[in-house]
Amino acid sequence: MRRRNLSVVLGAVAAHSPLARPLSRADVAGRVGLTRAAVSSLVDELIGRGALTEAETAPDGRVGRPGRALSVSDEGPAGLGLEIGVTHLGACVVDLRGEPRVWRRADRANAGRPAGQVLAELAALAAEAEAEAHGLGLRVEGRVLAVPGVVPNGPVGRVERAPNLGWCALDVADHWPDPATVPEPENEANLGALAEYWSAEQAEQTFVHVSADAGIGAALVIDGRLFRGARGFAGELGHVPVHPDGLPCPCGARGCLEQYAGQAAVLREAGLPQYGPGAPGAAEAGDPVVLLAERASAGHAPTLAALDRAGRALGLALTSAVDLIDPDGLVLGGTYAELAEWLLPSVRAELADRVTVRPWTAEALRPSALGRRGPVLGAARTGVRRIMADPTLLPVR
Amino acid sequence: MRRRNLSVVLGAVAAHSPLARPLSRADVAGRVGLTRAAVSSLVDELIGRGALTEAETAPDGRVGRPGRALSVSDEGPAGLGLEIGVTHLGACVVDLRGEPRVWRRADRANAGRPAGQVLAELAALAAEAEAEAHGLGLRVEGRVLAVPGVVPNGPVGRVERAPNLGWCALDVADHWPDPATVPEPENEANLGALAEYWSAEQAEQTFVHVSADAGIGAALVIDGRLFRGARGFAGELGHVPVHPDGLPCPCGARGCLEQYAGQAAVLREAGLPQYGPGAPGAAEAGDPVVLLAERASAGHAPTLAALDRAGRALGLALTSAVDLIDPDGLVLGGTYAELAEWLLPSVRAELADRVTVRPWTAEALRPSALGRRGPVLGAARTGVRRIMADPTLLPVR
Numbered sequence: 093m094r095r096r097n098l099s100v101v102l103g104a105v106a107a108h109s110p111l112a113r114p115l116s117r118a119d120v121a122g123r124v125g126l127t128r129a130a131v132s133s134l135v136d137e138l139i140g141r142g143a144l145t146e147a148e149t150a151p152d153g154r155v156g157r158p159g160r161a162l163s164v165s166d167e168g169p170a171g172l173g174l175e176i177g178v179t180h181l182g183a184c185v186v187d188l189r190g191e192p193r194v195w196r197r198a199d200r201a202n203a204g205r206p207a208g209q210v211l212a213e214l215a216a217l218a219a220e221a222e223a224e225a226h227g228l229g230l231r232v233e234g235r236v237l238a239v240p241g242v243v244p245n246g247p248v249g250r251v252e253r254a255p256n257l258g259w260c261a262l263d264v265a266d267h268w269p270d271p272a273t274v275p276e277p278e279n280e281a282n283l284g285a286l287a288e289y290w291s292a293e294q295a296e297q298t299f300v301h302v303s304a305d306a307g308i309g310a311a312l313v314i315d316g317r318l319f320r321g322a323r324g325f326a327g328e329l330g331h332v333p334v335h336p337d338g339l340p341c342p343c344g345a346r347g348c349l350e351q352y353a354g355q356a357a358v359l360r361e362a363g364l365p366q367y368g369p370g371a372p373g374a375a376e377a378g379d380p381v382v383l384l385a386e387r388a389s390a391g392h393a394p395t396l397a398a399l400d401r402a403g404r405a406l407g408l409a410l411t412s413a414v415d416l417i418d419p420d421g422l423v424l425g426g427t428y429a430e431l432a433e434w435l436l437p438s439v440r441a442e443l444a445d446r447v448t449v450r451p452w453t454a455e456a457l458r459p460s461a462l463g464r465r466g467p468v469l470g471a472a473r474t475g476v477r478r479i480m481a482d483p484t485l486l487p488v489r
Numbered sequence: 490m491r492r493r494n495l496s497v498v499l500g501a502v503a504a505h506s507p508l509a510r511p512l513s514r515a516d517v518a519g520r521v522g523l524t525r526a527a528v529s530s531l532v533d534e535l536i537g538r539g540a541l542t543e544a545e546t547a548p549d550g551r552v553g554r555p556g557r558a559l560s561v562s563d564e565g566p567a568g569l570g571l572e573i574g575v576t577h578l579g580a581c582v583v584d585l586r587g588e589p590r591v592w593r594r595a596d597r598a599n600a601g602r603p604a605g606q607v608l609a610e611l612a613a614l615a616a617e618a619e620a621e622a623h624g625l626g627l628r629v630e631g632r633v634l635a636v637p638g639v640v641p642n643g644p645v646g647r648v649e650r651a652p653n654l655g656w657c658a659l660d661v662a663d664h665w666p667d668p669a670t671v672p673e674p675e676n677e678a679n680l681g682a683l684a685e686y687w688s689a690e691q692a693e694q695t696f697v698h699v700s701a702d703a704g705i706g707a708a709l710v711i712d713g714r715l716f717r718g719a720r721g722f723a724g725e726l727g728h729v730p731v732h733p734d735g736l737p738c739p740c741g742a743r744g745c746l747e748q749y750a751g752q753a754a755v756l757r758e759a760g761l762p763q764y765g766p767g768a769p770g771a772a773e774a775g776d777p778v779v780l781l782a783e784r785a786s787a788g789h790a791p792t793l794a795a796l797d798r799a800g801r802a803l804g805l806a807l808t809s810a811v812d813l814i815d816p817d818g819l820v821l822g823g824t825y826a827e828l829a830e831w832l833l834p835s836v837r838a839e840l841a842d843r844v845t846v847r848p849w850t851a852e853a854l855r856p857s858a859l860g861r862r863g864p865v866l867g868a869a870r871t872g873v874r875r876i877m878a879d880p881t882l883l884p885v886r
Contacts, residue, residue, distance in 0.1 A: 413813055
C-alpha cells in the first residue's frame with residue numbers, strides 16, 4: 093500500500109507542469125486525496141530515495157512564509173536505453189522526468205558478427221554513457237536493450253531470433269562482460285511504439301507503430317497498452333507477405349515486405365546498392381537514409397521511384413494490419429519518419445484503394461516525431477517508468 | 490453489490506457439473522465465501538426471477554433430512570440468436586445453461602434483396618422459434634443477430650456495411666416489424682469466436698477464429714476477451730490482400746482473400762459455379778458445402794484442386810494474422826470446419842513455409858467443433874451471458 097502511495101505521489105508531481113506555479117506538499121495532498129501528514133511522510137521518503145527534490149521558491153511579494161516547490165529530480169535515478177541496429181549501436185540516458193540527457197551513437201556493421209563481439213562493444217558504449225551521466229549527477233537504475241528481433245515473453249533476457257543480425261536463441265547475459273550491468277532485451281519496434289505513446293500529446297489508444305531501420309518491425313498498442321502477442325512475437329510486419337510469389341527473403345519465405353520496403357531494397361532500387369546495410373564499406377560510406385532524403389529532395393527519379401514502390405508495398409502490408417486490427421491510427425517511425433515526405437503519398441494511396449469495407453482517412457497514417465530515436469528512447473524510459481511505478485526499487489541514500 | 494452477488498451465486502451453480510453430487514445452498518455458500526443466510530436470500534431471489542430451480546433430491550439412504558439440489562433453470566429465461574447469411578436465415582434458442590433447445594434454418598437468397606424484406610422474413614422465423622421455445626417453458630429475454638458485415642462499436646443497432654448482402658449504414662430497428670423484439674446486430678465472426686471460446690474444453694486465450702460462409706470473416710480473442718478493434722471493425726480477413734494485382738473484389742479492392750477462398754470462388758474453380766451464392770436457382774440447388782465435401786471425398790480432381798488453392802490463399806492471409814498478432818492458435822470455423830479435411834493440409838503447408846521468424850506448429854491451426862452453427866449459437870448465448878452477469882435483468886415473476 094505504501095509502495096502504491098509512493099508511486100501515486102511521485103506521479104502527481106510528475107504530472108505537474110514545470111511551467112505552472114510551484115507545487116507544495118499541501119497541493120499534492122489535495123490532488124491525491126491523502127492527508128497532509130501522509131503525503132509529507134511519502135515525500136520525505138521519495139526525497140530520501142532521490143526521486144523528488146524540494147526547493148525554496150522565490151518570494152512572490154505576498155505576505156506569508158516562502159513556499160517550497162516539489163519537482164521530480166533531474167539528478168539521481170536514471171534509465172539507460174541501449175540499441176543494436178544492423179549498422180549502428182546506440183545509447184541514451186534519461187532522467188526520472190524522462191528527459192534525454194546523454195546520447196551516444198556509433199556506426200558499426202553488426203550483421204553476421206559474433207554476438208559476443210557486438211555486445212562487448214555495446215557494453216563499452218554503455219559504460220561511456222553511464223560515465224557521462226554520472227558527471228551530470230545521474231545514476232543508472234535500469235537498463236533496457238532494443239534489438240531488431242523477436243523477444244519472447246519468457247525467459248527474460250532471451251532474443252529468439254534476429255534475422256538481420258544472424259542471431260538465434262541468444263541469451264544476452266551469456267555475452268555481456270559485466271554481470272552487474274546486463275540490460276534486458278526488448279524488441280525495438282515495441283520500444284519505439286511505447287516511446288511514441290508516452291511522447292505524443294494526444295496519443296491514439298489503439299495504433300500500429302512501424303519501426304523501420306535496416307529491417308522493418310511493428311508494434312501494436314491496444315487500449316493504451318503494448319500488446320506483445322501470445323508469446324511476445326506480435327507485430328512482425330517485415331515478414332508479412334506482400335507479393336506471395338515474389339523475392340526470396342533470408343527468413344526463408346518469399347515476398348516479405350522487407351524485400352520491397354526494407355532499406356537494402358530501397359537503396360538497390362534507387363541505384364545505390366553500395367550504401368546497403370550488407371554492402372562492404374557501407375558503414376563508412378555515410379548515412380544511407382540521409383542520402384535517400386537528399387536525393388529525393390533533389391528530384392532524383394530512381395530514388396523517388398524506389399520510395400514510391402516501398403510505400404506501395406508498405407501500404408499493402410498495412411492494409412492487412414488495418415483489416416485485422418482496426419486501429420485508430422498508423423504511425424511511421426524509425427527511418428520511415430525521415431522519409432515520410434516521399435512515403436506517405438503512396439502508402440496513403442494504397443490504403444485508400446484497399447481499405448474499402450470500413451471508413452478510413454488518410455490522416456490516420458502519420459509520421460512519428462521521434463524518428464530513429466524512438467526505440468532507444470523507449471528503452472531508456474522503460475527503466476524510468478518502472479521506477480515511477482515502484483519507487484521502492486530505488487535505494488535509500 | 491447485490492447485483493454482483495446474484496451473478497456470483499448464479500455462476501457458482503452454473504459451474505457445478507450436473508453429473509456431480511447435488512449442490513445445496515450450504516455448498517454454494519462455501520464456494521462463494523458468503524454467509525449461508527446471504528446465499529439463501531440470493532438464491533430465493535434467483536428462484537423468484539426464474540434463473541434457478543431447487544428440487545428435492547432422492548434419498549440416498551443416509552440418515553438426515555432429504556437434500557435440496559440447486560440447478561440453473563432449463564425453463565424460463567432464454568436467449569434468441571438470429572442469423573442472416575447470404576443464402577440462409579437462422580434462429581436458435583438457448584436456455585440459461587447455454588444449451589440449444591430450438592433450431593430453425595431456412596434457405597433464402599438474401600444478396601441484393603431489400604433489407605426490409607429480409608428482416609421481415611427473419612422476424613417471422615424468429616417468432617416461430619420463440620413460439621416453439623414458449624412451448625418448452627422458455628421465455629426469450631435477449632435477442633442478438635449475427636450479420637456477415639461490419640458492426641461498429643456504436644451506435645447500437647447499426648450495420649455499417651455488409652458487402653455480400655449489399656447493405657450499407659443500416660439500422661436494424663428501422664426495418665424490424667415489432668419494436669418490442671428488435672435484435673441487436675453483431676458481426677457473425679465475432680459471435681462465432683465467442684461461441685468457440687465458451688464451448689472449447691481448453692480454449693486458447695489468444696486466437697484468431699475464421700468464420701466462413703459465403704464470405705470470410707474473422708475475429709480476434711485476446712487474453713480471453715473479444716477484441717472488436719478501435720471502432721468495431723477488427724478481423725476483416727476476407728479483404729486482406731493475398732494477390733495484390735489479382736482479381737477485382739466487389740468491395741472495390743483487388744486480390745482480396747474472398748476472391749480465392751470464398752465460397753463462390755471455390756465453386757467456380759471446382760467447376761460448380763451454378764451452386765454459387767449469387768447464381769440463379771442456387772438456393773434450391775442444394776447445399777454447396779455438402780456438395781463440395783461429397784465431391785472431395787470421392788476424389789473429384791477439380792474440387793480437390795479448388796480446395797487446395799483456397800487453402801493456399803487462406804494460409805497466406807493467416808500468415809499476416811500470425812505475423813501481426815502472434816496468437817496461441819487459429820481456428821477454422823463456419824463452412825471451413827466442414828471442409829477442414831481438405832483445407833488443413835494446404836493452409837498448414839503455407840503457414841509452415843511462411844511463418845519462419847518464430848516457432849509455429851501445424852497443430853496451432855484446428856477446425857472448430859461448432860462449424861456453421863457457431864455464429865447463431867454465439868448470438869443466442871450472448872443474450873444468456875448478459876443475464877448471467879446481471880440477473881436483475883430478469884423480471885421478478
